[in-house]
Amino acid sequence: MHYRDVATISVVMLALTAGACERNLSGSRDTNAREEAASPDRKAEIQRDHERDISRLDERVATIERDYADANQKVVSGDRTATAALREEVKEDVANVKKAVTDLRTTTPENWWDRNEAAMKQTADDVEADVSRLAGKVTSPHTPATKTAEGASTEPFTSRRDKFLADLRARTEAMERALDNVKAKGAQQTEVDDTRARLKKLSGDIDRLRSASADDWWDVTKSRVTEYVDRVEASIKRLDDNKRG
Numbered sequence: 001m002h003y004r005d006v007a008t009i010s011v012v013m014l015a016l017t018a019g020a021c022e023r024n025l026s027g028s029r030d031t032n033a034r035e036e037a038a039s040p041d042r043k044a045e046i047q048r049d050h051e052r053d054i055s056r057l058d059e060r061v062a063t064i065e066r067d068y069a070d071a072n073q074k075v076v077s078g079d080r081t082a083t084a085a086l087r088e089e090v091k092e093d094v095a096n097v098k099k100a101v102t103d104l105r106t107t108t109p110e111n112w113w114d115r116n117e118a119a120m121k122q123t124a125d126d127v128e129a130d131v132s133r134l135a136g137k138v139t140s141p142h143t144p145a146t147k148t149a150e151g152a153s154t155e156p157f158t159s160r161r162d163k164f165l166a167d168l169r170a171r172t173e174a175m176e177r178a179l180d181n182v183k184a185k186g187a188q189q190t191e192v193d194d195t196r197a198r199l200k201k202l203s204g205d206i207d208r209l210r211s212a213s214a215d216d217w218w219d220v221t222k223s224r225v226t227e228y229v230d231r232v233e234a235s236i237k238r239l240d241d242n243k244r245g
Contacts, residue, residue: 054105075239080240086194086239097228107217113214134195138178177200190238195238202228205227208220
């Protein structure tokens with residue numbers, strides 16, 4: 001009788017254990033199913049967040065265009081003064097900032113760093129041209145990252161990032177030294193201040209990107225474009241700085 005009781009208990013325990021395992025497996029499958037079902041929803045949520053970010057920037061660009069038209073009209077009418085170089089620079093920035101926001105819509109984890117490099121290099125080239133005009137030729141050796149025929153870097157992301165930023169840091173430091181020696185006043189000082197602000201922005205971008213990873217693609221890109229919008233807004237205000245004396 002004792003052995004029959006033990007056997008009965010064993011059978012019951014095995015049945016209970018099997019049931020528990022089945023429930024655990026079923027629960028695990030349910031959890032996995034919920035996670036898989038939630039994944040598209042999460043992707044959609046992220047996409048909506050991106051679209052909201054872009055819409056806010058679109059609104060700011062529309063305001064920039066209106067503010068630029070007002071400030072430029074004051075310069076044209078003679079109420080304000082600005083150098084021809086500053087006027088041309090702000091005009092280009094107003095056009096370029098709109099394109100930068102538009103490009104956000106087609107930025108992906110695959111193309112973001114190529115776009116980021118291209119944008120920062122173009123900014124460095126533009127600033128260096130202005131610094132050279134204001135302070136004389138700027139000399140800073142730099143070696144571009146290795147590219148394939150298709151334009152994509154052959155280097156791992158981290159080494160490519162570090163090489164690019166080291167080169168850009170050397171260029172910005174050379175420009176900062178050159179600009180420190182410039183003496184100006186009036187409308188030309190406003191132009192120097194604008195160039196210095198652009199250089200400071202570029203330097204800040206370099207510092208921030210030192211720890212950037214490929215997973216940061218959206219945050220880095222959005223931040224770069226947002227700060228570009230900030231700078232263009234400030235440039236328009238500088239365009240309106242000087243009353244004709």
